[in-house]
Amino acid sequence: MKRHFAIPAAVAAFGLLTLAPVAQAQSGQAAGSKSGQSGSQSAQSGSANRLAGADQTFAMKAAQGGMAEVKLGQLAKDHASSSAVKQFGQQMVDDHSKANDELKDLASKKGITLPTDLAAKDQATYDRLSKLNGAEFDRAYMSDMVKDHRTDVSEFRRESERGQDSDLKSWAGKTLPTLEHHLQMAESTDKEVRGGSASGNSNSSSKK
Secondary structure, three states: OHHHHHHHHHHHHHHHHHHHHHHHHHHHHHHHHHHHHHHHHHHHHHHOOOOOHHHHHHHHHHHHHHHHHHHHHHHHHHHOOOHHHHHHHHHHHHHHHHHHHHHHHHHHHHOOOOOOOOOHHHHHHHHHHOOOOHHHHHHHHHHHHHHHHHHHHHHHHHHHHHOOOHHHHHHHHHHHHHHHHHHHHHHHHHHHHHHOHHHHHHHHHHHO
């Protein structure tokens, strides 16, 4: 009878020995799976702040456009003869400097580097306008401002409606009303300097 009990005991012991490595392997696979999932989640979270192609293109163009508005606004303060044009230039410096700083902060959180130089077309505009003075500058500058802000309003509205990145989309939506106001100012000032050059010059003369 003792022999009949000895064999099952040995088999049981052998079974425990063979099951142990299997349990350890399964435990290791589970740990590895969790580790892999954690690594994947970490990678996803790291890429979550990256901007989609269209959003990044918008951010780059907005940065360059904002810089151009500030530089051209500063130029207007020195070269314009109309007080309305000078005031418009100052408004561009103030509003676009603020928007530029907000965009820089947003870009830094997204890990992207914005351009620090003007786009070639904006540099060409600056070089052309810097050679003009008085009423001639007023008309050329305001004509450019109307065209630029029509484009800006269109691009910012599109980003505010279709942007993929929620932060950039929100910033575009928040900035849009300011740009729409700029466009209204640009259109009215453009009409003033085209139909009332004498008025612009008289403003300048009265200030002297």
